[in-house]
Amino acid sequence: MSLDLKQFQTTFFEESFEALDGMELALLELRPGEIDAECVNTIFRAAHSIKGGAGMFGFAEVTSFTHAAETYLDALRGGCLPVSQPGIDALLKSVDLLRSMLSSVQQGHAIDAQPATALQSELERLLHASDPQDGAGVESGRRAPAAAGLGCAAKPQPCGWRIEFKPHAALFQQGNDPVRLFGELQRLGALEPSVELGHLPTLATMNSELCYLAWDLKVHGESAQADVEEIFEWVADDCQVVIQALDPAGAAQSSQSAPLATAECAANSIASRQEISAPQARQGESGSIRVGIEKIDELINKVSELVITQSMLTELGGGGGGTGGNLLQTGLERLERNTRDLQESVMRMRMLPINVVFSRFPRMVHDLSRTLGKQVDLVLRGEQTELDKTVLEKIGDPLVHLLRNAIDHGIEAPETRRRLGKPEAGCLKLEAFHKSGSITIRLSDDGSGLDCKKILTKAKSAGLVGDEELSDEATCDLIFLPGLSTAEKTTDLSGRGVGMDVVRKNIRALGGSIEVSSEPGRGTTFSISLPLTLAIMDGQSVALGDESYIIPLVSIVESLQPKPELVETVAKRGEVFLFRGVYVPILHLDEVFATRSKARSPGEGLIVIVESEGRRFGILVDELLGQQQIVIKSLEQNYRKVEGISGATILSGGSVALILDIPELLRIAHERGAADRQCIG
């Protein structure tokens, strides 16, 4: 068995990106001139953790730059530097740079040293600029001298440290390597290593991936205890470390030689143990583990199979009578309940808090509002609301677009707001909550609102609507049509007439919907409704010949038996049906899928009216079979992509039913000439 260190690097990258997100959020909380020790500590810990991990994996550029940022943060933490806006900006830039550096390392690309050098110089300049004495003594490689140079009260340092380092057997398997730790120690001062070989087994019996060695190390020189501790912090979970101060003779201070110092040393040692053990305790308390998504999906698949098997058993066992039959029925009911509970629990494993997406917005709003010279307060609510991972990954971009639009076009400049009697700072509220079995994300601003008159004029001139009168609600909805923008000037951010149609399209692709409401001068609100998950859905099963198909319930407007007099045939355009005063095209599924249906004309079957992208059409089916929650299986992964089909599911009888892809069928209907836009409502 050979060990793949990549898995540990993957964890390091994941944790580092998370730490950077946390660092960024905390930086955005900082206010110039105010001291928020907890906030600064959070930022410092994030930088510190990245530095430790980067050092462990030998990412020297990342370690070096993080060290520079950490030096600045340490001065902030120690109260030697005031919190300043240039400092916050430089640290935010540091977060961006570290993200970029880590991405480069992750992808195996070389790191461009120039930006790091420039930003490192800026941090050092800021550090010196605040030095009331002479600015000297700030050494980028060391934290303690930096603090000393800034007039911080420095404790007298001992002349070195003795470190008892006893790795756990699994140290190597966790991706840790003492060579790197000792290399870091050597940078603090002359290193005197003494190895303990007593536990080394014979070559034939040893497991070469386990660690059997231990060390007694001495580091000479005036380094700070925190510097020694930080080197071992990354491996705290995988070793036992005791750090003691060395006396001038080079011996660890002991009760025989220095009784007074012993208490201090003992205290130091205890403090070391406690501080180094802290991450372990934190990890233990977090109550979560990292699991690969593919493992969860495999589990979901297995449970889905179980649900199907259980449904089959219920059908088979349903007809039995007598005592045995009753017992079987009771058992089957219990099995059904337990299986459903298990399925729900497993599905929840794919759920993540929406904060995964929301957390990037404070920085974005901060940067955009500065660029545009606006003041914007972002209020986040319901960050812990959970959504399926796939939905979360795909909802980010539409939300970014809506937020950018709101800041660029919705919220007015401070002077305009003052003139209008509004607070200078605009308010953007982004909230998530459960509603009717779905998740609603609502984005509201207190800006100028949509100009319905202008939207209607633009839409008419672009030929998107006729001369009919539209309600304000319907007019606002026009912003989701392709090619409509009311922005007077295009900016880098928005107003190019593309985007809102894509936003709606992306949200619909997730099985969701978006609505907009606006009040002139009071602001605009977008409400997005999303399914909790993409792995299961509510569907209507329909029969077509000998086959069953599933129509997503969310797409269905109505199902009906059409009166023959309401069906018309348009030359070369197929059949249309008068539905609520508007003609909608009828799609014959048997023609699309080259199958046989019993109903040859609308009068012989049923029409299911469906809606996609604001357009409606009817699907002719033989009969409706029933509604049920279905588990979606990928057809592409198991077979191949089939036009007009989005996936498949297994019905309780064990047969396979195909799930209709309504947007795709609309496109097919359109291509076949059945979807004459003049006829569509």
Added chain:
Amino acid sequence: MPIPTKAASPNQAMTVITLMPEQTIRDIDTLHAELLAGLDAKAGVRLAAAELVQVDTATVQLLCAFMLESRQREVEVEWDTPSETLLLTARLLGVSEVLALERPSSVIGLAP
């Protein structure tokens, strides 16, 4: 330049175990097997480490176990041009003497 632990027998060819340029835990099983076989080499073992540019503690630990056991079994082992990386790593881990790479050096690095 070879650093012998004991003079190799002139009549029989020594078993040569060549360390790869990057010798780490990733490929440790192969080296482990080679070293185990080396313990049975009648004419001794020559460890060729001239190309070694990266080595980790797991590998050094394995080499330590090999060296200790080879001494017990009186198997001759010699180094063929150990690379600078190996010498530095052994010093850093305090195992230079165990690996017979150089005289023990109690303190490494420069005092600040």
